[in-house]
Amino acid sequence: MQKGRVPGFKRERIELEPCSICAGKAVVKGLFYELVCTGCNGSGWVVWGSKLVLSSDELVTQLSFKLQHAQRQIAALKGLPLMSEPQSQYERSNRLGAGGTNYTGD
Numbered sequence: 630m631q632k633g634r635v636p637g638f639k640r641e642r643i644e645l646e647p648c649s650i651c652a653g654k655a656v657v658k659g660l661f662y663e664l665v666c667t668g669c670n671g672s673g674w675v676v677w678g679s680k681l682v683l684s685s686d687e688l689v690t691q692l693s694f695k696l697q698h699a700q701r702q703i704a705a706l707k708g709l710p711l712m713s714e715p716q717s718q719y720e721r722s723n724r725l726g727a728g729g730t731n732y733t734g735d
């Protein structure tokens with residue numbers, strides 16, 4: 630399975646920190662309802678150190694990296710097989726419950 634990654638042309642991983650305006654919640658409390666935080670483009674995250682706001686395009690990619698990282702940590706904590714390493718821990722997949730997805734069986 631090729632991932633289509635071009636050598637030497639990796640996307641930059643930008644370090645993020647929680648937005649100080651909305652405390653990383655992506656929304657701020659308005660008078661009657663929640664408003665999208667303008668300090669972080671509604672993401673809850675800003676560039677680490679500089680506190681710059683990423684554009685929507687860049688934000689999607691960087692949040693994806695962050696989510697993938699978090700999912701790997703969650704999987705590791707749960708002892709689940711890692712999606713990014715299909716060759717590892719394959720035998721343990723029979724522990725998947727009824728709600729498991731992408732279970733290929735054998």
Ligand SMILES: [Zn+2]
Pocket residue numbers: 648649650651652653654655656666667668669670671672673674
């Ligand atoms: Zn914010």
